[in-house]
Amino acid sequence: MADEGRLAKLQEAFQRFDADGSGFISREEMREAVIKVCEVLGIPQEEAIAEADAMIEESNASGVADDKISFEEFVKLMDKY
Numbered sequence: 001m002a003d004e005g006r007l008a009k010l011q012e013a014f015q016r017f018d019a020d021g022s023g024f025i026s027r028e029e030m031r032e033a034v035i036k037v038c039e040v041l042g043i044p045q046e047e048a049i050a051e052a053d054a055m056i057e058e059s060n061a062s063g064v065a066d067d068k069i070s071f072e073e074f075v076k077l078m079d080k081y
């Protein structure tokens with residue numbers, strides 16, 4: 001279960017991913033964020049895009065199928081990692 005410290009960290013990460021502050025992470029925002037992380041790790045951009053898309057598909061399947069990630073869906077996703 002997520003405790004308060006973990007929730008605060010997830011909130012911070014979520015806000016960083018949500019570049020336009022809309023309250024949702026769009027497919028484009030997720031791709032850009034994952035591409036940046038993968039660049040640092042030396043992972044090819046195609047793999048980063050595939051990974052970002054997989055997270056969007058996962059949030060579509062487990063939450064609302066709106067092609068974007070709410071904070072609630074984000075917490076659920078991160079619980080798996």
Ligand SMILES: [Ca+2]
Nearest residue numbers: 018022024026
């Ligand atoms: Ca957004």
